[in-house]
Amino acid sequence: MSTEEKIKQYISNNRDHYIDLLREWVQHPTRSGQEYDLQKKIAERLENSGLDVDFWEPDRRELEDHPAFTSPRKDFKDSPNVVGTLKGSGGGHSLILNGHIDVVPEGDLEQWEDDPFSGAVKDGKMFGRGTTDMKGGNLALLIALEAIVEMDITLKGDLIFQSVIEEESGGAGTLAAIKRGYKADAALIPEPTQMKIIPKQQGSMWFRVTVRGISAHAGTRFEGISALEKSWKVYDTLMALENQRNIRLQDPLFKNMTIPIPINVGTIQGGSWPSSVPSKVVMEGRYGIGPDETIEEAKAELEQSLHRLQQYDDFFKQHPVDVEWFGANWIPGSVDLSHPLLGILQDQYESSQHEEPVIQASNWGTDGGMLTQYADTPAIVFGPGTTKMAHFPNECIELDNIFEIAEIFFHSIIEWCEKED
Amino acid sequence: MSTEEKIKQYISNNRDHYIDLLREWVQHPTRSGQEYDLQKKIAERLENSGLDVDFWEPDRRELEDHPAFTSPRKDFKDSPNVVGTLKGSGGGHSLILNGHIDVVPEGDLEQWEDDPFSGAVKDGKMFGRGTTDMKGGNLALLIALEAIVEMDITLKGDLIFQSVIEEESGGAGTLAAIKRGYKADAALIPEPTQMKIIPKQQGSMWFRVTVRGISAHAGTRFEGISALEKSWKVYDTLMALENQRNIRLQDPLFKNMTIPIPINVGTIQGGSWPSSVPSKVVMEGRYGIGPDETIEEAKAELEQSLHRLQQYDDFFKQHPVDVEWFGANWIPGSVDLSHPLLGILQDQYESSQHEEPVIQASNWGTDGGMLTQYADTPAIVFGPGTTKMAHFPNECIELDNIFEIAEIFFHSIIEWCEKED
Numbered sequence: 001m002s003t004e005e006k007i008k009q010y011i012s013n014n015r016d017h018y019i020d021l022l023r024e025w026v027q028h029p030t031r032s033g034q035e036y037d038l039q040k041k042i043a044e045r046l047e048n049s050g051l052d053v054d055f056w057e058p059d060r061r062e063l064e065d066h067p068a069f070t071s072p073r074k075d076f077k078d079s080p081n082v083v084g085t086l087k088g089s090g091g092g093h094s095l096i097l098n099g100h101i102d103v104v105p106e107g108d109l110e111q112w113e114d115d116p117f118s119g120a121v122k123d124g125k126m127f128g129r130g131t132t133d134m135k136g137g138n139l140a141l142l143i144a145l146e147a148i149v150e151m152d153i154t155l156k157g158d159l160i161f162q163s164v165i166e167e168e169s170g171g172a173g174t175l176a177a178i179k180r181g182y183k184a185d186a187a188l189i190p191e192p193t194q195m196k197i198i199p200k201q202q203g204s205m206w207f208r209v210t211v212r213g214i215s216a217h218a219g220t221r222f223e224g225i226s227a228l229e230k231s232w233k234v235y236d237t238l239m240a241l242e243n244q245r246n247i248r249l250q251d252p253l254f255k256n257m258t259i260p261i262p263i264n265v266g267t268i269q270g271g272s273w274p275s276s277v278p279s280k281v282v283m284e285g286r287y288g289i290g291p292d293e294t295i296e297e298a299k300a301e302l303e304q305s306l307h308r309l310q311q312y313d314d315f316f317k318q319h320p321v322d323v324e325w326f327g328a329n330w331i332p333g334s335v336d337l338s339h340p341l342l343g344i345l346q347d348q349y350e351s352s353q354h355e356e357p358v359i360q361a362s363n364w365g366t367d368g369g370m371l372t373q374y375a376d377t378p379a380i381v382f383g384p385g386t387t388k389m390a391h392f393p394n395e396c397i398e399l400d401n402i403f404e405i406a407e408i409f410f411h412s413i414i415e416w417c418e419k420e421d
Numbered sequence: 422m423s424t425e426e427k428i429k430q431y432i433s434n435n436r437d438h439y440i441d442l443l444r445e446w447v448q449h450p451t452r453s454g455q456e457y458d459l460q461k462k463i464a465e466r467l468e469n470s471g472l473d474v475d476f477w478e479p480d481r482r483e484l485e486d487h488p489a490f491t492s493p494r495k496d497f498k499d500s501p502n503v504v505g506t507l508k509g510s511g512g513g514h515s516l517i518l519n520g521h522i523d524v525v526p527e528g529d530l531e532q533w534e535d536d537p538f539s540g541a542v543k544d545g546k547m548f549g550r551g552t553t554d555m556k557g558g559n560l561a562l563l564i565a566l567e568a569i570v571e572m573d574i575t576l577k578g579d580l581i582f583q584s585v586i587e588e589e590s591g592g593a594g595t596l597a598a599i600k601r602g603y604k605a606d607a608a609l610i611p612e613p614t615q616m617k618i619i620p621k622q623q624g625s626m627w628f629r630v631t632v633r634g635i636s637a638h639a640g641t642r643f644e645g646i647s648a649l650e651k652s653w654k655v656y657d658t659l660m661a662l663e664n665q666r667n668i669r670l671q672d673p674l675f676k677n678m679t680i681p682i683p684i685n686v687g688t689i690q691g692g693s694w695p696s697s698v699p700s701k702v703v704m705e706g707r708y709g710i711g712p713d714e715t716i717e718e719a720k721a722e723l724e725q726s727l728h729r730l731q732q733y734d735d736f737f738k739q740h741p742v743d744v745e746w747f748g749a750n751w752i753p754g755s756v757d758l759s760h761p762l763l764g765i766l767q768d769q770y771e772s773s774q775h776e777e778p779v780i781q782a783s784n785w786g787t788d789g790g791m792l793t794q795y796a797d798t799p800a801i802v803f804g805p806g807t808t809k810m811a812h813f814p815n816e817c818i819e820l821d822n823i824f825e826i827a828e829i830f831f832h833s834i835i836e837w838c839e840k841e842d
Contacts (some may be wrong), residue, residue, distance in 0.1 A: 107497065206695045215810075218685035218707035219623065219784035228689055232653055264639035266695040268649055271688035274627045274705040274748070278687055284695040286639035327695070363640035393636075 003151075007410045018143055018401060019126070023119030024160055025135045026128040031099050033064075035165050036078045037102060045142075048085030049149045051161065052137040055140055056119055058165070058176030060079040063124040067295075069369050070170035079300065081173050082163040083182060086145065089105050092156025092418035095341075096187035096377060097145065097173060097409075098367060103130035105389050111393035120167030125396040132385030133310045136397040137190025140384060143402075157417035160184055167367050170328030174367035178375040184339040186416065187371045187398030188409065190383030193362070197349065198381040199342050200253050201370050203289035203380060205325055207302065208282060209234060212319035215279040224277030225315060231281040233313070234306060234321055238263050238285075243303045251292050253337075253361035260363065261288035261409050263302075267375035284326075291334035291361060299325060329400035330365025333372040335380055341416055344381060348411045353406065367393065424572075427524075428831050431568045432824050439564055440547070440820060444540035446556045447549040451522050451533060457499045458584050460522060463584050467505030470570045472582065475504040479597030487600070488716075489791050491591035491749040492750070502594050502621050503584040507566065507636050511772035513577025517608035517798060518566065518830075519560035519595060519788060521588030524551035525812050532814035546817040553806030555655045557818040559584065561805060564823075565830035570789055578838035580606055588788050591749030595788035605761040607837065609830070612784070613806030618770065620763050620801050621782040623682055624710035624753030624790050626816075628723065628747055629703060630655060632691075633740035636700040636798055645698030646736060652702040654734070655727060655742055657707075659684050674758075674782035681784065682709035683724075695824025705747075706733060712755035712782055720746060751786025754793040756801055761839055762789040766803055769832045771824065811827045 001008070016400045030037035042053045058076045063069045073079075073222040082101075088094065106116035114120055116129045118301040126136070145161055160182060164173030211231045216224025254260035265285040271278030289298045303323050335342065342359075349357040364387065365366030384401035422430070464476045484490045494500075501521075509515065526621040527537035527550045535541055537550045547557070566582055578673030581603060585594030619670045632652045637645025646831065663684040675681035686706040690697030712717045724744050750778035763780075770778040783809065807823035 058836075093693070204640070204696075217785075218683060218687060219625070219684045221683045221710065222679040226686070228686055232656070235653070251533065258641075258643040262639060262642045264642045264696065264698060265647070265649055265692075266639060266697050266699055267692035269690050270700070271686075271705075274624075274687040275685065275707040276687050277685060278689070281689065285694075286696040288640065364638075375534070387638075 001213060006151055009145065010150065011019055011407060014054040015403065019121065022126060022139050025117035025139070026126065026131055027102045027117050029117045030103050030130065030355055031105055032073070032102050032166060032169055033079055035101050036080060039080045039082050039163060040361045043082045043254045046161060046379070049146055051084035051086050055080050055342055056098055058172060061180055061309035063172060063175055064173060066346035068175055068331055068374055069172065071172040072169055075254050076165065077170065081167045081176055083177060084161045086149070086155065086159040088155045088157040088159065089420055090156060093186065094160065094184035095160060095413060095416055096182065096184040097161045097369065098162045098164065098187050098189045098379070099134055099141060099143040100165070100173060100367065101163045102144055102165050102168050103133065104168050107393060113394055120359040121399070126399055127394060127396040129395055131397040132192045132395050133390035134191050134383065134385065135383050136402050137192065137383035140190050140409055141152050141405040144413055147410050148413065153414065154202060154420040155414070155417040156420065158184065159413060160416055162177065163164065164367065171330070171346070171367045171370050174370050177338065178370065183375040186339070187368065187377045187379035189366050189368045189379055190299045190380045190386030190405065191366045191381050191389050193381055193383050194386045195405060196358040196360050197340065197342065198360060199337060200251065200360065201333045201368055201381060202291060202363050203295065203330050203365045203366055204286050204298050205289065205295065206284065206327040206331035207287050208284045208324040208326055210322040213277060216277040218275040218277065221277050227278045227281040229266070230315065231283060231308065234283070235265060236241050237305055237309060238265065239277045241302065245290070249285065251291070252359060253359065256360070257363060260361065262363070263287055268390065287342060288363065291332045293332065294331060295331065331369030331373050332365060333369030333379055335378040337370060341378070341380060345380060345408070346414045348408045348415070349360055352408050412416060427572055428568055428828055429569065434784050436824065439560060440542065440627070443547060443556060443560050447540035447547065447551055450538045450540050451524050451529065451551065452526055452596045453494070453523050453587065453590055456522050457501060460501045460584060462504050464503045467503065467582060470503060470506035470567055472507050474706065476501050479593060483600055484593060484596055487596060489591065489752055489795055492593040493590055497586065497593065500586045502586055502597055505582045505596060507570070507576065509576045509580070509581040509838060510580040510841055511577060514607065514837050515579040515581065515605035516519050516834060516837055517581045517583060517603065517605040517792065518562040518799070519583045519585065519608050519610045519792065520555055520582045521560060521586070521594060521788065522559070523589050524554065525589050528814060534815055536744065542820070546733060547820055547821055548815060550816055553613045553816050554811035555806065557806050557823050558613065558804035560831055561823050562825040564827035565834055568831050570637060571594040574835065575841040576835070576838040577841065579605065580834060580838055584705045585788065587649065592751070592788045595791050599603055599791065604796040604798045605759070607801070608789065610787050610789045610800055610802045611804030611826065612802050613808050613811055614802055614804050615807045615828060616800065616805060617781050618757040618763065618766055618803045619781060620781045621672065621756060622754045622786050622789055622802060623712065623782065624716065624751050624786045626680040626710065626810050627705065627748040628708050629705045629747055630727065631743040631749040632702045634698060634700045637698045638700065639729040642698050644759035646704040648699045649740060651708065651736065652689070652691065654730065655704070656686060658726055658730060659686065662723065666711070671781060672712070674780065677781070678784060681782065682711050683784070684708055694827040705807050707786065710752045713770050714753065716750060716752065731812050752790030752794050752802055754790035756793060756799040760799055762799070763802060765803065765833050765836045766829070769829045769836070774831050786789035826839065
C-alpha cells in the first residue's frame, strides 16, 4: 500500500475515534485559567505516542521584559504549556506544530442554541466554543503526528507539537515556549483560515486617544470648545491615515481585501452633563499593522499623524491629543513567498483537493507573528474552521475539513522534515 | 422728605442689617430638600411685617399631570414654599415678586477658596453658594417690600412675595404656587442678570439621541457600519438645525448673542470593545428653545430634522435615530416689549443709574417662563448678580448692586401697583 493509501485508510479507520476525542476536548471549557485538565490529558497522550513531553506553568517574571509580552494575568498557575518533541534522526528540517488550547468566553448564553461546550454533531459539523478556534485545527495536527508514529515513519528533522495557553490574551503561552528555547526551521499554525494558506498576517494593537476641549455652559456653548467636535477631526485624521497606509501597502496577497490594515475606533466616551460643553473625549480602537512593518514604526506613524494636527489648529497645539497604547498587541508576521514550506503546502493542497489553494494575507494576527519575529521560525497559518465562526455564538466546524487538512499536514510534514527510507 | 430721599435713607440706615440677613440666609445650605429652616424664618419675617403668609409643602400628586412638571423628587417633604401677600386696597396692578430659595450643590470643595456657605465679605462682595443665584436678588425684593411697609405706603394692587423651592431642578416650587391659585398682572424675578432687564428668556430641554450601527470585527470593519460615523452625520444635522433656527430668530433682543438658541451635545457614549465596530452610540444634550416658540413646536422640529436623514441615507431608513426627551425642561418666556412694567423698570433704572438699561433676551430659562405661559402672569427677569458666578466655585455678589436694584424695585412697585395718596 502506498503512503497515500495508508494515510487515507488510517484516517478512515480512526475517524470516529478522533471525533470523540475532539468532543472531549470541546467539553473541557478551557477559558483562560482553566486549561490544566485538558493540557494534562494531551501531555499523557503525547507521552503514550513516545514523544518527549515538556509540561510547565510559565513564570511571568521570566517573560515580562520581552517586548512582545502582554498579559492581563498575574501568574499562569494551573495554566501549563505542553510541548511534545518527536526527535528526528538528524538532517532534514525541524517543524513546530503550534496550536492554542485556550478559548474565548462563551458570551451571552441566550444566543447559543445549545450548551456552548456540548460538542454536539449536526449535519457534519461539531458545535461548541473552541471547535473552530482552534481545537479542530489542533486535532488535525495531532492526527498527522499520530499517523506518522503509528506508521513507524522516522523523520530526519525534529517535529515539535505545542499546545499553548493564552493566545487569545496576547500570546504569553507561545512566548513562554520561545523563551524556553523552542525554535525550528518553520512553524505551522492551524488557526481557522477556511483552508486558505496564510504566509503573511496582520498584527494589531489597541490605542486610546484622549481629546481635550474647554467646558462651558450649554446656553453659552460658544464660550467653550467642544472636545466632541475636536474628536471628529481626530477621527477624520485616523481615517486619512488608514487610507494612506493601505494605498502604500502594495502586497498582492491583500488584493481582495477591502481594507487590508484597518484602523477601527471601537469605543467613545465623553462629557459628563447634557448642559455642559464636553471638555474631554476618549476613543479606544484597534490599529492594524502590516505584515512587513514593526510595531514601533506603526506606533510612530499614528502618533505623528495626530501630533501634526497641531500644525493646522492652534487649539491642538495648546491641548495636544494624548495617545496611549494599552492591552494586548498581536505581532505581525511575514514569511517570504519563496519559502519552501509554502511551496510544499501548496503542492500538497493541490494533490489532495484538486484545485489551487488560495494564498492570502490575513486581517488578524496569531502567535505566528511572534514565532516569525522573535524565534526566527517562519510561521505559516493554514487550518480548517472559519474566522467568521470564531468568537461567535454557535461556533462550529466542518468535520470533513479537519480530516482533509490532516492528510495535507501528514504529507507536508514528511516532505519538509524528510523521512528515513 | 421726598419718597426718593426716604428710600435712600432707609437703605442707608439698614444696610448693615440687611448684609447680616443675607449672610444668615447664605449660611443655610438650602440645597434641594434642605430648605425648611430658612423658609420658616422667611415666613416668620413676612408675618412680622403684617403680610398674610401661606406656608406649605407641595403635594407631588397635584402637580404630576401638569405639562410643565418635571422633578427628580418623590415628594417635597421638608421643602415648603412660602408666599406672603401684602393685600392692596383695590385698583392698581398686582405683582408677584418671585425668587427661589434652593441652591445648587457646592461641587468640588477643593475649588472653593473658603467655606462655600461662609457668607464672608471681601472687597464689597459676599461669597458663598447662593449669593448670586439668587439669595442676593431675593434680598433686594425683601428690602423694597419692607421699605414700603415701614413707610406706611398703601398699595392699590396686591404685592405677592414668593420664596419658592426647586427652581434648579425644573420649577416644581413655582408650579405648585401656580396650582395653588397665585397669579398676578405681572411678575418680577431677580435672577442674576447683571442688572440687565430680560423680558424674553430662552427655554431649554434635554434630549437623548441613539444612533445605531452594525457590529463587526475590527479586522474586517468594512463588513460593519460604525454607529460612530453615523453619529457624526447626526451631529452635523443638529448643528445645521441650530444654524437654521438662529437665522430664523430675528429678535433684536438677541442681537449681541453669538448663538441665541444653541444646541449642545454634552455627552457621548458608544461601543463596548476597541476591536469591534460600535453598533450603538448615545448622545445627550441641551436644546435651546426660543422665547416665542412652544416646547411642542421645538421638539417636533428637532425630531423631523433627524428623521429626514432617512431621505439621504438608506441605513437611517432601516435603523432610524431614536430621540428621547428626558430630565427637566425649562419653559421659554416672552413678554411683549410694549408691556408697561417693562417701561416702568426701564425708566426707574435710568433715573437711578443715570444710563439706559440693557434690555436683552437670555440664553437660559427661569421660573418666569412658567409664570408667563401657564399662569397668564408676564414675568420680567432683572436682578443683581451675574450668571457667570452662578453654579461655580467661589460664587459671590456685589453688595452695592443689591441695594441699587432694591431702590429701583421700590419705585417700580409703587408705580406699577399704585399707591393711595
